[in-house]
Amino acid sequence: MLKVEIAATGNELIKGQIADANSPWIAEQLRIIGANASRIHTVGDEADALGDLLREIASRAHLALITGGLGSTPDDVTLRAVADCSGRRLVSNGEANRSGSVSPRTAPKQALVPEKSTLLPNPLGTAPGFCLSLNGCLFVFLPGVPREMKQMVTDSVLPLIRDQFADRLRPVLTQRLNVFGLTESGISQRLEEFPRLYPTIELGFRFVFPRIHLSLSADQAPTSPEELDRSKRWVLKKLGKNVVSAAEETMPEVLGYLLRENGGSISLAESCTGGLISRRITGVAGSSDYFPLSAVTYSNRTKKELLGVGESTLQQHGAVHEKTAEEMAEGMRRLAESTYALSTTGIAGPGGGTPDKPVGTVCIGLATPEGTESRRVHWDSGDRRANQSFFAECAMDLLRRRLLG
Amino acid sequence: MLKVEIAATGNELIKGQIADANSPWIAEQLRIIGANASRIHTVGDEADALGDLLREIASRAHLALITGGLGSTPDDVTLRAVADCSGRRLVSNGEANRSGSVSPRTAPKQALVPEKSTLLPNPLGTAPGFCLSLNGCLFVFLPGVPREMKQMVTDSVLPLIRDQFADRLRPVLTQRLNVFGLTESGISQRLEEFPRLYPTIELGFRFVFPRIHLSLSADQAPTSPEELDRSKRWVLKKLGKNVVSAAEETMPEVLGYLLRENGGSISLAESCTGGLISRRITGVAGSSDYFPLSAVTYSNRTKKELLGVGESTLQQHGAVHEKTAEEMAEGMRRLAESTYALSTTGIAGPGGGTPDKPVGTVCIGLATPEGTESRRVHWDSGDRRANQSFFAECAMDLLRRRLLG
Numbered sequence: 001m002l003k004v005e006i007a008a009t010g011n012e013l014i015k016g017q018i019a020d021a022n023s024p025w026i027a028e029q030l031r032i033i034g035a036n037a038s039r040i041h042t043v044g045d046e047a048d049a050l051g052d053l054l055r056e057i058a059s060r061a062h063l064a065l066i067t068g069g070l071g072s073t074p075d076d077v078t079l080r081a082v083a084d085c086s087g088r089r090l091v092s093n094g095e096a097n098r099s100g101s102v103s104p105r106t107a108p109k110q111a112l113v114p115e116k117s118t119l120l121p122n123p124l125g126t127a128p129g130f131c132l133s134l135n136g137c138l139f140v141f142l143p144g145v146p147r148e149m150k151q152m153v154t155d156s157v158l159p160l161i162r163d164q165f166a167d168r169l170r171p172v173l174t175q176r177l178n179v180f181g182l183t184e185s186g187i188s189q190r191l192e193e194f195p196r197l198y199p200t201i202e203l204g205f206r207f208v209f210p211r212i213h214l215s216l217s218a219d220q221a222p223t224s225p226e227e228l229d230r231s232k233r234w235v236l237k238k239l240g241k242n243v244v245s246a247a248e249e250t251m252p253e254v255l256g257y258l259l260r261e262n263g264g265s266i267s268l269a270e271s272c273t274g275g276l277i278s279r280r281i282t283g284v285a286g287s288s289d290y291f292p293l294s295a296v297t298y299s300n301r302t303k304k305e306l307l308g309v310g311e312s313t314l315q316q317h318g319a320v321h322e323k324t325a326e327e328m329a330e331g332m333r334r335l336a337e338s339t340y341a342l343s344t345t346g347i348a349g350p351g352g353g354t355p356d357k358p359v360g361t362v363c364i365g366l367a368t369p370e371g372t373e374s375r376r377v378h379w380d381s382g383d384r385r386a387n388q389s390f391f392a393e394c395a396m397d398l399l400r401r402r403l404l405g
Numbered sequence: 406m407l408k409v410e411i412a413a414t415g416n417e418l419i420k421g422q423i424a425d426a427n428s429p430w431i432a433e434q435l436r437i438i439g440a441n442a443s444r445i446h447t448v449g450d451e452a453d454a455l456g457d458l459l460r461e462i463a464s465r466a467h468l469a470l471i472t473g474g475l476g477s478t479p480d481d482v483t484l485r486a487v488a489d490c491s492g493r494r495l496v497s498n499g500e501a502n503r504s505g506s507v508s509p510r511t512a513p514k515q516a517l518v519p520e521k522s523t524l525l526p527n528p529l530g531t532a533p534g535f536c537l538s539l540n541g542c543l544f545v546f547l548p549g550v551p552r553e554m555k556q557m558v559t560d561s562v563l564p565l566i567r568d569q570f571a572d573r574l575r576p577v578l579t580q581r582l583n584v585f586g587l588t589e590s591g592i593s594q595r596l597e598e599f600p601r602l603y604p605t606i607e608l609g610f611r612f613v614f615p616r617i618h619l620s621l622s623a624d625q626a627p628t629s630p631e632e633l634d635r636s637k638r639w640v641l642k643k644l645g646k647n648v649v650s651a652a653e654e655t656m657p658e659v660l661g662y663l664l665r666e667n668g669g670s671i672s673l674a675e676s677c678t679g680g681l682i683s684r685r686i687t688g689v690a691g692s693s694d695y696f697p698l699s700a701v702t703y704s705n706r707t708k709k710e711l712l713g714v715g716e717s718t719l720q721q722h723g724a725v726h727e728k729t730a731e732e733m734a735e736g737m738r739r740l741a742e743s744t745y746a747l748s749t750t751g752i753a754g755p756g757g758g759t760p761d762k763p764v765g766t767v768c769i770g771l772a773t774p775e776g777t778e779s780r781r782v783h784w785d786s787g788d789r790r791a792n793q794s795f796f797a798e799c800a801m802d803l804l805r806r807r808l809l810g
Contacts, residue, residue: 012611013429013445014432014441014442014443014444014445015432015433015436015441015442016428016429016430016431016432016433016434016435016436016442017429017433017609017611018429018611019424019425019426019428019429020424020425020429020445021424023421023424023447024418024421024422024423024424024425025421026421027419027420027421028420028421028422029421030421031420031421036419036420037419037420037421038419038448038449038454039419039446039447039448039454039458040418040419040425040446040447040448041444041445041446041447042428042444042445042446043443043444043445044443049443049444053444204422206417206422206423268701270680270683274683274684274686274687274688274692275675275680275681275682275683275684275686275687275699275701276680276684277680278675278679278680278683278684278701279679279680279681279683279684281679281680282679282680282701282703282793283679283789283790283793285754285755285756285789286756287679287703288703288704291701291703292703292704292706292707293700293701293702293703293704293707293711294680294700294701295698295699295700295701296673296680296683296687296696296698296699296700297698298687298692298693298696298697298698299693299697299698301697301742302697302698302741306698306740335711336707337706349690350690351690351691384688384690385688388687388688
């Protein structure tokens with residue numbers, strides 16, 4: 001089995017000022033082509049510490065990807081560490097490879113690379129990457145800037161690994177689904193028979209609040225893509241409308257497709273979600289085609305004056321009630337002249353709860369050409385913003401299920 | 406110097422499905438009390454791999470914090486690895502420490518700990534942590550659930566480290582500021598004299614889009630807290646109103662304080678920011694006190710009908726223009742009966758740009774009791790959501806500066 005390790009260098013990483021997001025991304029890309037990382041490391045910008053790490057990795061692994069420390073500031077010590085622990089001289093980019101992408105004149109230090117290394121062009125930045133072999137382990141050195149690093153991995157590094165380690169890669173087939181409306185144990189129950197029916201396929205759950213990402217993955221050898229597709233169709237049938245997307249789209253993206261398909265438009269009257277549903281729906285490019293208007297009506301006065309919620313409704317039921325949610329949605333649908341309108345009114349917390357309407361209570365209204373419906377949901381995570389996220393997803397989900405018919 | 410290493414275990418981490426956010430958090434906590442991590446590691450849920458790592462760390466470090474793998478599923482292999490590489494038996498929690506927080510009856514596997522280890526109570530979960538010494542290195546094992554882990558670090562682990570390593574900690578004094586409205590090089594220029602005036606204090610920048618976090622830190626030994634405060638006051642004077650907060654509050658939190666202070670309220674007419682400003686302002690608990698209404702008016706029709714933007718304004722200048730932004734803000738201020746109203750209209754991208762109004766153009770309006778003003782800003786990151794974030798921050802910043810007088 002191919003032994004792979006990944007490392008990131010940087011004082012801001014080792015001090016905990018930022019989390020290393022490069023290494024998980026690299027690990028995922030490698031896994032897709034069939035190489036599993038066994039270790040991920042972080043060290044600071046110290047040539048000695050990095051040198052120790054490189055020697056250690058060289059004694060264990062066949063392949064290593066290292067990000068960071070290739071810039072032109074004194075903090076950037078990767079070149080020095082590589083030179084020290086490989087005994088190679090640093091030479092100019094041009095000397096190493098006449099086809100290199102960087103001119104030594106414009107970026108003198110960045111253009112240095114260890115002699116006899118292979119250059120990896122950096123189309124989005126100035127510091128090139130390079131790879132070389134130490135003690136039989138292939139080391140790939142890449143800049144730490146995520147945008148540059150990702151482009152280089154996709155363009156140069158993955159093809160190189162595919163080429164050099166072809167017979168030792170075990171590509172994994174993967175399918176992902178985005179689920180909302182069932183708990184993890186609810187999903188497990190419905191999919192109870194899966195392991196017996198598809199023993200070579202691994203079923204994975206990942207709670208990406210407030211959704212659940214479900215993955216089906218299998219080694220390419222014993223499992224065919226057709227078999228994986230069959231297992232996916234089986235899962236889709238078992239989970240029904242709880243599958244928001246069988247292709248990794250988000251809830252607002254799916255709503256966008258459905259609204260375009262059916263030629264409808266959506267407007268919003270938000271209270272406790274405070275603009276979050278608007279934000280999510282307008283986060284999709286082109287959403288202006290089906291999204292004319294939304295309002296956040298926090299006060300009773302604006303609920304009445306702008307949306308036409310009845311004084312008697314508010315007096316009889318209060319702001320957090322199905323009836324109020326329905327009138328908010330109806331009022332917004334009239335105001336925006338949209339096909340559909342969604343509303344939310346509830347208590348996101350931390351304050352504002354009462355015994356019969358505790359924090360975490362939300363009423364959702366949906367006005368449609370055929371009439372108006374509403375739901376009351378209760379869920380409290382103890383965190384205002386998480387509650388708002390959950391309420392928003394519930395509201396969008398109500399419309400999604402409606403659009404599915 | 407105290408040598409510290411941190412490790413996280415988990416298949417989801419080594420596969421790159423999620424990033425390890427525990428280790429950076431721990432690194433930061435340790436740094437505050439005066440211990441700097443030199444390595445951060447990630448391994449999968451394999452007892453052998455973890456055992457190798459533990460032995461390796463024991464040979465190098467004085468202190469190690471390990472998260473994950475303490476649960477009750479077969480994936481959770483930390484106990485096995487510790488038993489293997491320490492040669493210690495696993496005993497029940499009760500046997501190890503009668504004051505332990507978990508009853509072996511309710512959580513049999515989770516209640517196992519290595520013999521002669523010190524239990525660390527887990528007030529928010531079922532799996533207790535523990536610590537023990539291997540080859541002279543103090544290992545602290547903690548659950549991977551962030552909420553549980555953080556509570557335990559704060560309650561038990563930091564006091565324990567302070568106690569055991571008192572004479573080897575080098576506590577760091579830190580102050581943080583949240584800056585908006587200057588580039589990194591603009592800040593550097595204004596603070597050019599800082600290193601000469603305060604040579605023992607380190608000035609750090611961290612770009613937390615769209616803000617810049619500025620930190621002042623110094624070893625406690627040569628620098629007094631008073632000296633650090635003096636350097637902070639100097640920085641505050643140099644950066645003036647560009648300092649959003651001298652105490653790590655966010656822009657909407659600062660707006661909240663300023664609005665309460667001055668007894669004013671704010672309403673919003675958003676177009677290209679799509680509800681993001683509402684979302685951010687209502688993300689602050691208690692914001693309903695000063696936030697009556699906002700609307701997202703994507704279409705020209707709703708800009709005219711709801712906000713009263715003139716047909717002639719739209720015809721003459723188009724939707725993206727200072728004049729349109731001003732009329733949107735004025736219309737919303739009337740509608741909401743608020744003290745202030747902010748508006749945004751622009752092109753977040755990726756489509757919709759024109760030669761004279763390219764993607765990244767935004768016009769911001771601010772209506773106040775004293776009149777209306779507007780700004781045009783251009784900034785394009787190539788990413789729709791990042792552009793929206795930047796536009797939102799610019800709009801809130803315009804109000805913030807106004808409220809500061």
